[in-house]
Amino acid sequence: MLLLILQKSKNLGSRIKTYFQKKMHLPISDKIELNILHQNSHQAEKNKVKFNNYNLLCLNIMSSPGAGKTRLLEITLEDLSKKFQSAVLEGDMTTNLDAARLEKLNIPVVPITTGRACHLDANMVSGGLKLLEQKINPDTLDILLVENVGNLVCPAEFEIGEHFKVALLSITEGEDKPLKYPIMFREADLILITKVDLLPHLNFDINELKSNIASTNPKADVIEISSITNSGFDLWQKWISKKILKLKKNK
Amino acid sequence: MHEVDMTKCLILSMEEWAEKKNKEKIVVEKINLKIGEFTCVEPISLINTFNSAVLGSWLDSSKITVETIPFKGKCSKCNRSYFPKKENGYKSPCCNFNLEEIISGRELKIASIDFTEK
Secondary structure, X not given: OHHHHHHHHHHHHHHHHHHXXXXXXXXXXXXXXXXXXXXXXXXXXXXXXXXXXXXXXXXEEEOOOOOXXXXXXXXXXXXXXXXXXXXXXXXXXXXOHHHHXXXXXXXXXXXXXXXXXXXXXXXXXXXXXXXXXXXXOHHHOOEEEEEOOXXXXXXXXXXXXXXXXXXXXXXXXXXXXHHHOHHHHHHOOEEEEEOHHHHHHOXXXXXXXXXXXXXXXXXXXXXXXXXXOOOOHHXXXXXXXXXXXXXXXXX | OHHHHHHHHHHHHHHXXXXXXXXXXXXXXXXXXXXXXXXXXXXXXHHHHHHHHOOOOOOOOOEEEEEEEOOEEEOOOOXXXXXXXXXXXXXXXXXXXXXXXXXXOOOEEEEEEEEEEO
């Protein structure tokens, strides 16, 4: 009872204060505690609801330019398409070159040209999804792979409604990258170390890289892969299959 | 570069907030942000981008203030909080454990808006 009276008097006090602030044209402070990226997060949530309704696993594939995202998708989709219905949203700043490569695999591909933007955002993905819906009924799809724009900074902060974030790191980029771009590697659910076929030719310490990944994100899954020898692709395919089946099971 | 898109999101959030308050009758004096140290945002870039973006708009006279929120983690072995440092791989100084839990530093928030009524 006492608490209720105190609460009421507190509310009344605050209302009286606001009344006089208004009358005297003094600044009123509205404590809204709202995420700056609220507009993006809100759209990302809507995208995720759509993906879930379609029973469609969405992976956000991110890396620096040239780490091997498109090649990864080419090899992955050749096998994956035998078991699961797949589609790709292909983010690119200026060209449709990557989308053209993936279209050869006879799967639905929607290019998203971002123009000046160095990342995909939830609105762009929502637009891409609408275009995809014109090509195919998403109910028939199992997985949507979204290839983000090559960049280790911006894509890390912009949710697109994905179920999981996958970050690629090629060994030619150096062991220190998880420490230099910590947000990207902290946010990733899976980190693919790419181009490991080059290990014998480089002065590169893979254990140091793994230690830097563990420092930045001890919970991330890590798989070493090579698009030349195809090593590690079995583990990556297994990882994807598990996530697709889990999503369907939870439905 | 992403500060441009963050500013866009910030302005859209301000529009949404102002519509509820009757936009024509208010003047936003200050937008108080909380930005964590462990984010991809450079506060000064965000402020400069915002100042350029709102020129001539209803937010032209609004100022941005930024409170930087320190990057803090919790040691998963002894539960002590600490300030992770890149130089030692964000490990806890007490037990040399990897950074599992982040307590603060990921904030990207509009904490409050100071406004007057016309």
